[in-house]
Amino acid sequence: MAILVIADHDNSSLSDATGKVVTAAAKLGGDIDVLIAGKGANGVADEAAKISGVRKVLLADDGALEKQLAEPMAALIADLAKDYDAVLAPASTSGKNFMPRVAALLDVMQISEIVAIESNDTFVRPIYAGNAIATVKSADAKKIITVRPTAFNAAELGGAANVETITPPALPNISEFVAEELTVSSRPELQSAKIVISGGRALGSSENFEKYIYPVADKLGAAIGASRAAVDAGYVPNDFQVGQTGKVVAPELYIAIGISGAIQHLAGMKDSKVIVAINKDEDAPIFSVADYGLVADLFTALPELENAL
Amino acid sequence: MKALVPVKRVVDFNVKVRVKADQTGVDLANVKMSMNPFDEIAVEEAVRLKEAGTVSEIIAVSIGPEKAQDQIRQALAMGADRGILVKTEMDAESLAVAKILKAIAEEEKPDLVILGKQAIDDDRNQTGQMLAALLGWPQGTFASEVKKDGDKLLVTREIDGGLQTVSLSLPAIVTTDLRLNEPRYASLPNIMKAKKKPLDVKTAEDYGVDLTPRLEVLKVSEPPKRSAGIKVASVEELVEKLKNEAGVL
Ligand SMILES: Cc1cc2nc3c(=O)[nH]c(=O)nc-3n(C[C@H](O)[C@H](O)[C@H](O)COP(=O)(O)OP(=O)(O)OC[C@H]3O[C@@H](n4cnc5c(N)ncnc54)[C@H](O)[C@@H]3O)c2cc1C
Ligand SMILES: Nc1ncnc2c1ncn2[C@@H]1O[C@H](COP(=O)(O)O)[C@@H](O)[C@H]1O
Numbered sequence: 001m002a003i004l005v006i007a008d009h010d011n012s013s014l015s016d017a018t019g020k021v022v023t024a025a026a027k028l029g030g031d032i033d034v035l036i037a038g039k040g041a042n043g044v045a046d047e048a049a050k051i052s053g054v055r056k057v058l059l060a061d062d063g064a065l066e067k068q069l070a071e072p073m074a075a076l077i078a079d080l081a082k083d084y085d086a087v088l089a090p091a092s093t094s095g096k097n098f099m100p101r102v103a104a105l106l107d108v109m110q111i112s113e114i115v116a117i118e119s120n121d122t123f124v125r126p127i128y129a130g131n132a133i134a135t136v137k138s139a140d141a142k143k144i145i146t147v148r149p150t151a152f153n154a155a156e157l158g159g160a161a162n163v164e165t166i167t168p169p170a171l172p173n174i175s176e177f178v179a180e181e182l183t184v185s186s187r188p189e190l191q192s193a194k195i196v197i198s199g200g201r202a203l204g205s206s207e208n209f210e211k212y213i214y215p216v217a218d219k220l221g222a223a224i225g226a227s228r229a230a231v232d233a234g235y236v237p238n239d240f241q242v243g244q245t246g247k248v249v250a251p252e253l254y255i256a257i258g259i260s261g262a263i264q265h266l267a268g269m270k271d272s273k274v275i276v277a278i279n280k281d282e283d284a285p286i287f288s289v290a291d292y293g294l295v296a297d298l299f300t301a302l303p304e305l306e307n308a309l
Numbered sequence: 310m311k312a313l314v315p316v317k318r319v320v321d322f323n324v325k326v327r328v329k330a331d332q333t334g335v336d337l338a339n340v341k342m343s344m345n346p347f348d349e350i351a352v353e354e355a356v357r358l359k360e361a362g363t364v365s366e367i368i369a370v371s372i373g374p375e376k377a378q379d380q381i382r383q384a385l386a387m388g389a390d391r392g393i394l395v396k397t398e399m400d401a402e403s404l405a406v407a408k409i410l411k412a413i414a415e416e417e418k419p420d421l422v423i424l425g426k427q428a429i430d431d432d433r434n435q436t437g438q439m440l441a442a443l444l445g446w447p448q449g450t451f452a453s454e455v456k457k458d459g460d461k462l463l464v465t466r467e468i469d470g471g472l473q474t475v476s477l478s479l480p481a482i483v484t485t486d487l488r489l490n491e492p493r494y495a496s497l498p499n500i501m502k503a504k505k506k507p508l509d510v511k512t513a514e515d516y517g518v519d520l521t522p523r524l525e526v527l528k529v530s531e532p533p534k535r536s537a538g539i540k541v542a543s544v545e546e547l548v549e550k551l552k553n554e555a556g557v558l
Contacts, residue, residue, distance in 0.1 A: 010470075069475065070438065070448050093468040097450050100403070100435030104442035109404045109523035112433045122527065127431050128326045132335050133532050136524040175447035175477050178463065182471040191469075195557070220558075228487060238453065238467045238488055245347075245427060245487065247469070253557040263325055270535055274555045276547065282540075291538035291555065294547050304544040309558075 001030030001120060004058075004080060006073075006089035006099075007048055011038045011066065014047040016192050017090035019154035022051050024147045025088050026155065027117040031055045033084075034161075037076055037168075039066035045163045052156040057163045064171040067180075068094055072171035074101035079169045081106055081142060086120075091146040103144040110144045111136065115151035129244040129267040149191065150250035150271060183237045185224075190240065193223030195253045196272070198242055201229035202258025202279075202298060209235050212302040213257065219309040225249065225269075227259045243268035258298045261286025278302075310420035310479070312355040312364045315410055316348040316384050318377040319430040332528040344380040347425025349387075349492040350485040354455060355423055356388035357490065363457050366390050368417060372401050372409055378508065385503035386495030392508040397520060403431075405513070405520050407439035412516035414444060419480065421462070426451050426484040437484035447477040453488040 003025045008015040018034070025032045032053055036045045037060045045059040058080070064072045077098065081087050087102065089095035091113040103110035115133075116124035122137045123145065190196065197220065199213045209230075217224050225247070226240040242249055244267035254272035259265060261277070261284055269275070270289050277290035280297050287293040294301060320326055321341040329336050344352075358364040369384035371377040372395040381392035395409050414422060424437040441448035449455070449464025453472065456463040462477045467486045495503070513520050541547045551558045 067473070070441070070450070074442060093451060093466075096434050097438065097448075100438035101442040101448070103435065104404060104407060104439035107404075109402050110433070110435050110439075111524065112435060125432075126532065127529070128320070128335060129429065129432070130532055131326050132328050132529050134529050135527045137527055139523050139525065172445075174445075175449075175475050178474040178476050180468075180471065180473040232488065237471060238486075239469055239471050241487075244429065244432065253551070253555075264322070274551070274557050275535075275538075276551070287540070288537045289535045292547055292550055293538065293540045294542075294544065295540065296544075301544055305548070308544055308548045 001028055001085045002083060003028055003030050003032045004084040004087045005032060005034045006077060006087065006095065007034050007036050007044065008090045008092050008094055009036065009038060009041060009044045011041045012043065014044050015092070016154055017092055017149035018048065019051050020149040020152040021088050021090050021147045022053055022155040023152040024114070024117060026053050028086055028120050030085070033058055035060065035077070035080065037065045037068060037073060039063055049161040049163055050157045050159050052159040054159050054161040056161050059163055059165050060168045061165065062168050062171065064173065065168065067177040068098070069175050069177060070098040070101050071175050073098040074105055075171050076168045077102045078105040084142070086143040086145065088145045088147055090149050095146050099144060099146050106142055106144065108140040108142050108144045109138070110146065111138055112146050113148045114145055115148050129263045130270065131263060148248055150248055183239055187217060188221065188223045190223045190225055191247055191249055194251055195220045195222035196225050196249050196251045197222045197255040197257065198225035198227065198259060199230055199235070199257045200227040200259030201233065203230060203235055206235045212298065215306050216302055216309070219306060227265050256286050257302065259286055260284050261289065310364055311366045311368070311417065312358065313368050313370060313414060313417060313419040313422045314348070314351050314355050314384060314389060315370045315422070315424050315436070316352065316380045317345040317425070317428045318342050318371060318373045318380045319345045319428055322346055322429055328529055328531045332530055334526070334529050342376070344383050345425050345428050347427055347485050350487070350489050351423040351425055352384045352387050352389060353490045353492040354485060359388065364421070368393060368419070370395065370410065370413055372397060372406050374398055381508055382503050383495060385506045386500045387493060391506055394508060394510045395513060395516070396510055397513055399520050401520050402522050402524060403433050403436040404439055404523065405518055406436050407443055408518045409513060409516050410440050411443040412518065421479065421481060421483065423483045423485065426486055437482050441482040446480050446482050448482040449475055449477050450484040451486040452483050453486050455483055455489070
């Protein structure tokens with residue numbers, strides 16, 4: 001089987017989701033090529049070439065691909081897909097944006113956000129916010145798949161694949177990048193952090209996030225997450241949302257502060273190795289998944305925690 | 310301009326579904342059904358664009374069982390002008406839904422189709438992108454802001470790193486994220502008025518779309534259960550356990 005993995009990157013570094021998707025691809029068995037589509041992303045291609053198990057890296061360097069907008073990405077990938085039996089990408093906001101477009105161009109039903117591979121046509125994916133797990137068999141000749149990175153370990157580094165520059169076909173220009181506003185943070189990235197501390201509606205303000213959550217995060221070297229309620233209220237940026245419709249995380253340690261534990265939130269964190277919950281309501285549903293629960297007021301517990309660390 | 314808004318009938322977001330004992334699916338008997346929450350946001354956005362004079366007519370479409378009329382009526386009560394129900398007892402996959410929507414778009418010639426980013430039952434997140442591909446239109450997915458800018462549409466998108474704004478030529482596809490707006494509740498008079506708004510009933514055959522699934526569901530099982538752990542009495546005990554028992558600090 002010939003497999004194409006679409007790398008997630010920002011033209012300067014490769015996200016670690018890519019190595020995880022390579023692990024998933026390896027479970028399908030076959031030759032794995034990695035596509036780096038971007039502008040000035042040669043360094044990223046060299047990084048991808050080091051992932052063990054990669055046959056070759058395809059580098060498509062074009063101004064139209066710089067921001068990986070869905071329309072040119074899908075045109076490029078659908079064209080390359082002629083030579084592959086399966087195309088896999090991380091279920092990042094980027095992969096979720098262009099992959100279904102690729103699937104429709106190829107008349108294929110995408111298999112979204114898989115967490116396991118049973119055979120080269122049978123895949124496992126959560127549905128209903130993870131309250132059920134479906135095993136599905138694809139009848140399509142080509143498989144178009146997005147992969148939930150937290151479900152797979154990163155592939156080893158130790159490869160030395162060749163980087164081959166490719167010329168993209170004519171790319172559509174029906175959309176245009178205008179601006180971006182990226183969250184700058186010196187803290188670890190939410191989806192790859194070993195420890196995540198998340199705050200909920202109970203924090204009450206962005207000032208309280210700064211005063212109570214941030215110092216503990218810094219002592220722990222943790223990334224910061226949040227519930228939808230905290231994001232909707234503007235306490236933290238949208239990209240902090242953990243859950244069914246936000247980010248899925250599975251750190252070694254997840255600390256939920258003042259979060260009730262709605263199914264939509266649990267969907268994004270219940271595969272964490274150790275879960276801690278601090279909530280003043282002893283009946284909060286979050287305690288049903290917590291390894292260690294502390295019934296306490298966060299405004300007294302968090303300063304104590306900061307001191308104890 | 311005309312706007313098309315697809316709305317899906319799904320299990321209400323408050324329901325914690327149960328897997329059937331025979332593992333053929335989840336138990337939907339006597340479970341509360343609602344409009345997919347992201348689709349309520351889509352309807353709200355279309356109605357706001359209409360109120361602002363940008364949109365002239367809103368058509369709500371659902372592909373689903375007879376009962377999906379309830380969700381179309383809700384869209385009509387929120388401010389949509391007319392509805393189309395494409396009746397099927399089969400669970401149509403995203404690709405087939407996108408093909409039906411394409412056929413409707415070719416008939417109705419909307420300038421804008423606003424969908425939810427994700428139906429909360431199957432969690433697939435793909436129909437809008439597929440429709441955009443089939444029509445050859447640009448897409449602004451996971452939108453937190455939509456603005457008409459001359460003959461373009463400016464869409465601000467929620468992405469992993471923050472926010473991104475793209476400019477789309479029209480006609481275009483938008484899919485909604487949670488921060489786009491807060492959907493209104495339909496007032497009683499509007500619910501009454503909605504009953505009189507036109508609602509066409511069609512079938513997939515009318516649009517020449519084959520609903521045979523590409524993905525066969527072999528089984529649906531319970532997720533691994535995570536058992537509740539212990540309650541600790543103090544922060545001190547918590548830190549001690551995390552260090553010595555869990556070994557994560
Ligand atoms: C379509 C859809 C998608 C959604 N997607 C997501 C998603 O991806 N992620 C997500 O998180 N949610 C999501 N939600 C929202 C979800 O249903 C809940 O509304 C949300 O998770 C609640 O956030 P919360 O726990 O912070 O707030 P609440 O439910 O209000 O809980 C606050 C908690 O704080 C506790 N508390 C209050 N004061 C204190 C104090 N001083 N000290 C300690 N504890 C205190 C309370 O006991 C309570 O348990 C979604 C909803 C919908 C409809
Ligand atoms: N059966 C359907 N009827 C109407 N709209 C649908 C249907 N299925 C999906 N959609 C639309 O497509 C969006 C994304 O769904 P999905 O790709 O299945 O997660 C939904 O929020 C709806 O706007």
